[in-house]
Amino acid sequence: MKLTWFRKGTIYQIYPRSFNDSNNDGIGDLRGIIEKLDYIKSLHIDIIWLSPIFSSPNDDNGYDISDYCSIMPEFGTMEDFDELLKETHSRGMRLILDLVANHCSDEHIWFEEAKKSKDNPYRDYFHWRKPGSDGNVPNNWKSFFGGSAWEYDEASGEYYLHLFTKKQPDLNWENPKVREEIYNAMRFWLDKGVDGFRMDVIPLISKAIGYPDAPDVGFRKIIEDVYANGPTVHEYLKEMNEEVISKYDAFSLAEGVGINESNAGLYINEDRKELDMLYHFDILECTIVNGKFEEVSPFNLVEMKKIFKNWRDAVHRTGWIANAMGNHDFARMVSRFGDDKKYHSESAKMLVTMLSTQNGTLNIYQGDEIGMTNITLNEIDEVRDIQSLNFYEENQLTKRYSEDLALKMINKEGRDNARTPVQWNDEINGGFSLNQPWLKSNPNSTEINVKNQDEDSSSILNFYRDLLKIRKRYDVFVFGDFEEIEFDNPNVYIYKKKLGKEEIMVLLNFSSSEETCCHKNGIRKESKVLVNNYEYVGIEDDRVLLKPYQGLILDLK
The missing domain is CATH 2.60.40.1180 (Golgi alpha-mannosidase II)
Incomplete structure (x- = not known):
């Protein structure tokens, strides 16, 4: 197996909205990232991954894209991006973007046109179906964020598919024009010099033939058996690699939702020429039984060992994975797998010691290098995450849990935990912004912050720096x-x-x-x-x- 630059590298994920606010409007931006490039370099990072920076109405914080080739105004301008890319490369680091190709925004011109009539040229860019035999939704598919995956369009009398929010209609990859639109967007950024893409929910792009009803099993099983791994997904990924990725010195990192160790090789075995690597969800979801909020099991170390071993045995020397224990979709790593109170520093350091010595590319999420922890949101008005808000709203109807318990569940597993502003110092809002951030800053920023730890040789931050420097010298850590x-x-x-x-x-x-x-x-x-x-x-x-x-x-x- 080729020991390419992206296999040995360390990836640092930035959630731009929460990273660093350069103009004090409460929202992180591209110039804020530029300001911190020397800091990122000091961590011995090789690759920066940016969560979506494209134009978006922000129903799902940028994962609902309205224009794949323009910058969200809140984040800055294309000139800011060009400078970010140039400055990243000048420091010897690479930059990859988040490609959201399964769905777009309902405010994208494609969908706005598609709604105009059934014979509109863009109609077949999406999945439209007539009501089912009972006059209701076409099938029983549920959205990842709760409720039906189908939304009714009054004008045409048909439903469109959205596996995520109703403002994120799924794209119809069976239409070659859709695929070419996505490939052209990829070429736009690669021609600028971008080094690859993290591909959001890419295993979902091929839909099950005939849209069959999902069986009455757990949601995670439905994702594997119904939503992901569709009949033409490998045909599309081979085409994407052949038409786009292989033409550049770039790589593809798949979000492996719905992929398990038994079928991972179909996606990432080197000789298949589909994807370069993926990160799976078995570690990230190892305490989640069926659904993020309702059923949570205690952490079990032996089960985690089995997960690492099973994946290692499945792909060792044939394919490649990235290892992650935290990202923008899950609660904070040290709060889930360590002890964020008495042994905060010790457990944060121990966890990255384990993660950095697993075979594969190392993924670090912003703030984990200082041991950022979960936050307590005291009322639902402080919650920003659409997934958490939908859970709370649905619970208001079902009354399955008390309001207090529902909020506690959100505080334990909700995505806002990972999205609180990065804590740069002990000043207002952790130094992220002089004005009120879009999401509440964690009050513990007075103790847990970059400035304090930068000056402390025994800190979590400096432990990360020392560890990642050693990791670069020892290939045995990775291979x-x-x-x-x-x-x-x-x-x-x-x-x-x-x-x-x-x-x-x-x-x-x-x-x-x-x-x-x-x-x-x-x-x-x-x-x-x-x-x-x-x-x-x-x-x-x-x-x-x-x-x-x-x-x-x-x-x-």
Whole structure:
């Protein structure tokens, strides 16, 4: 397998609306990102991924695009983007954009034209169906954000499909004109020098033939079996690669919704020439049973180990994945998988130690490098996320949960947790903006912020910097063969990795108690410590002692 630049690299995801506000209007912008490029470079980042910056009415914060080739005015101008791209490249980093190709905005000219009449040239850019036999929706498909996936159009007497909000009509990829429109938009940005695309919900672009009713199973299973992996998805992805991506020094990163380890190879095996890599949802959703809010299970370390192993076994040496434990769609990493109170610093450092030593490209989400945590929104008026608001509104009708409990569920798993403004210093709004941000700033910004941690050699921020610098030197972190130890241990995750002459051991304590590991497996007292989130190294004659949430990497050679 080719060791290309994007496989060994580290990706830093920016959610522009919440990153840095340069003009103090409460909304992050492109010039705000330019101001922080040296900071991003200091993290030893290789690739910046921008969540959508295109023109949009913002029903879903930019994931509803009204023009694929223009910049959202709130974020700046095309000149600002050109400068951002130039300045990113001048620092030796790459830039990829978020391609939202499954759907667009209902305010896009394509959809506005499509609604005018059934014989409009743009009508077939979307999925239209007559009412079902009972006079209602064509089938029982549900939106990812709650309610039916079909919206009635009074003028034509037909429904259109929207797997997300009703302002995000799904594009009809069976129409070659639609595909060419998307390819032309990709070429527009690639010709500017963009280095690739993160492809939003790309496994959904091919719809099930005949739009069959979904079976009565959990929503995650419906996504895999009905919404994703459609009959022509691989034909389209091969075409996209052949017509566009392969013509440039660029790569494609798929959001792997609906993909599992058994069919991942169809998307990312190198010889198939479809996608370059994907990040899957099995880790991100490992505490979510069926639906983000209602059913949440306790974190189980052994189950997480199985997920990493299953994916590694499925794609090792044939395909490539990106590893993520946080992004703009999930609650904060340290709040979900660590301890954001007593062991905040220790657990944040331990988690990235694990993530950086899994085979694959490392994904870091903005703010995780300082251990940003979930926020408490005290009333529904403070909530901004459409998914959370739809859940709350639906609950108002069903009365399944009390209003207080519904808000608690939103606070635990809602997407606003990851979208609070980045905390740059201890000043007003965490230094993000002098004016009220579009989303409430986390009050803990007075303690958790970049300025405080930049000046503290033992901080989470400087741990990230040191770790990612070491990761660049050791290929075994990214490509090594695994040997897992004490696999069934529910509190400790231990593994050895070997690549050529490089050999490391990673020891991770996921608990708030001290843990004893009895299998030394080549550990010696004189083993070189590459990474440690404590000053303490508990190597004794026949055992290793790990402090709460300790993360340790040893060079066995």
